[in-house]
Amino acid sequence: MYFSKSKYCEFKKCTKKAWLSKYKPEEKKEDATALAIMATGNEVGDLAMGMFGPFVEVTVLKEDGRPDIAKMEERTKEEIAKGTEIICEASFDYNGLYCAVDILKKTKNGYAIYEVKSTKSHNKPEYVWDLAYQKYVLTQCGINVDGAFLVHFNPDYTRGEELELDKLFIASDMSEKIEDVNVEEDLKEAEKVLKNESEPVVKFGGSCRKNNHSCPYWEYCSKDLPTPSIFDLTSLSMPIKAKLFYSGIKTLDQALNTKYADNKLRKLQMLCAKDPDFVHVDKDGIREFLNSLSYPLYFLDFETMMPGVPLYKGNECFKQIPFQYSLHYIESEGGKIEHKEFLAESGKDPCEDIAKRLCEDIPQNACVLAYNADFERGKINQLASTFPEYKSALIKIAENIVDLETPFKHGHYYVNAMHGSTSIKHVLPALFPSDPEFNYNSLEGVHNGGEAMSIYPQIAYMNEEDAQKTRAELLAYCKLDTLAMVKIWQKLVEICN
Template sequence: MNYTKHILSKSTFVYGCQCPKRLYLHKFRPEVRNEEDKSQQSIFASGTNVGLLAQELFRGGVNAEPPDAFSYHLSVAKTQQLIKEGANIIYEACFNYNGVLCAIDVLIKNSKKWYAFEVKGTTSVKSQHIMDAALQYHVITKSGIQLKDIFIVHLNNQYVRRGEISVQELFTKQSIHTQVKEQQKFIETKIEELKKVVADRIEPVVEVGKHCESPYPCDFTDYCWKNVKVQETKSEREEYINKEYLNEFFSELQYPLFYFDFETIMPAVPEFNISRPYQQIPFQYSLHIQRTKGSELEHKEFLGDGVSDPREALIKGLLGSVGNRGTIICWNKTFEVSRLKETARDFPQYRIQIYEVIERVVDLMIIFRKKMFYLPDFNESYSIKNVLPVLVPELSYSDLAIQKGGSASLTYSELKNQTEEIQIHQRKNLLEYCKLDTLAMVKILEKINKI
């Protein structure tokens, strides 16, 4: 079979729709791409997992996937061969029409009619999914397969895992046939426009802007934004300290004080019993305790084993440590309280105790969000990562191996795949990171109190 090398794939078409310069850089200047972002790798990995699982919705198919990313011509040939041989279910069916290459997750023939299914690791259909599918529809139908319908298969956020995963309940299928057909004219015009970008090999002139982040973060921002002046503007808002508000805040605190912080993971496919797609699962906490005014700090912490459901051991540890009196101080209490309520819902045997704990939670961030304590160096931000270096410069996240919640989640998710040596090292990093979050609150509160 004669195979024409493709000019555009679904990914490069999507890049080009976002920004023609991104398409050009991807094709001809890959060396200026940003250093790979670890969190993007994790999203990719989680998407792959969802795609494989969704194949179980359509059992008994034949895989037309290429052996490697450079052999899509084999995949196109295999798809044609499978269709000719009368296959009814093809995974990763691949087509090349007029220089545009597209694969679809599942292609099904039922009563002589063809149906296409594209799997997404989201919990709803997004506008960018319609655009992807519109391109797939164009390439598949132009290749001679008349599609009776085309669907997005996405995760069902109402699904609660009980025992083994039920793929029928985990996924929802939504027809997007009408929307996709409406986009066909646009797709044809865009393909020609983007093929020209590739043929011309001239870097398109595109100003940076909001499109650099939407619908996907572009991976050439270091290159394009390097000459854009970053405005080091100091906030025009003046220092403001509302002592009355602060006094009231302090008067409501009751010893012992517990400074508390959770870290969470958010698996796309529920890993544990009684959990849902993308549910935030707390796997770690840090708790600094001050029993009486001026007394020495105590520290308690919890970190899951990286394999089993950490929630019950975590909540037992927390309830034991916070007892039944004293104020529990969080930064952005909505987050911690939401996780506590979810834990109470999923582990009703602790419901009463958890709701008693929730009653005792106060939010330290509120002082900064309401700007009751405001210094121009905060630059309008009330993130602990910005407030801490201004108020307590001697305490810093910059020396830590893990400096953000996102990296903590990723590190924890990967723990089970690491060697014992790396696990020990990463567990230490996780504990240090979470500990600093609560120590930061202790020091910030001390600082305000002095002022």
């Protein structure tokens, strides 16, 4: 049996997921955010290699770009024989059980293993499993493992002029925690499951969907569920949904007599499941919202990046940094819809340029509409606290922000096509079904926020032609977001008239 630390952790999380990875990998659906997180993790691993000083990396790649495991194992043995102090990507194999140690550090009594994660936390169970597996493999290969550590970001670190690796990273000792993991028994069970060509039966649970992110096999595993199912119910945790499902409540309408129908949005979702043509419109509620708006009316949307490694002075890990905005605006009632936009230069801190341009582009008396406005308001207040010269103007802009999501969050308008969500990506197609103007998939290059945050920092390293093309794609994506907000506002006005 061939196994790796990632496959071991996958098996510990869900036996069916591990089985599907072997027998039905084509069913895996990775989203842009997951791929961006993976890419960030690789970059952080490379950076952490130098945290203890000079090191030897034993990575060897084949012509197709995949690791040459046999050569990496050979190089690892050579470096250990030399007494090399720090070996990165040290590779070991025990009867098909493979692992590459991010950092292998020589000690008086053997070697300590360091696993690098792009996170501020060290408390996830999968981190313990990961290190326990590595210790097991190395021990079987004859290495005395003298300590197991998780390397992660220091949550209290703020970058100065230069990046300080000794302060950026923390190595948390996990040596005691991994002793509670019986890797050998787990591997026996994994071998039994993975040798069996029959798909294992596993109940739905917390690891299927978490924080709005689904397991990449969710689409496959849920294919036989009714549509919509209880798992589509909004604002409930996965364990609660699973409990309802296994108690016999499998469809949304079956939940109407439960305590979970007390929430207005959930109840509307349940009613739509009972009658898909059901439409709920509270004109008084919508009108009250519209009456709170005034001209000039500005529609604002930011794009941000959230680098784990602080790129600029004064930044902490995973700070959200706005690098772009789009503004559609109407100066007076019945006026023409106009547009402004700004995309900061890549390769330097964009925040001051963003702050300055916002103050130039948005009048102090403007009513500013944003969707999920706490985000935009928070970013503007953050800019205000960073740049005193723009503080008063930025605070005024933030104070004038109104949330376009409000009438939907408050349940003033609901149709079945919203699927329990009030996010703009669900409200827009519900209000404008099949409208090609709002088909994000038809855009070139950038189709969602995850792709935007991934590609923006790369512009600094592109040639001029590619950079201009990518900038145009980012501007087109962000422009569509604010145009969508204009159309949603117009639709609300139309409903009330």
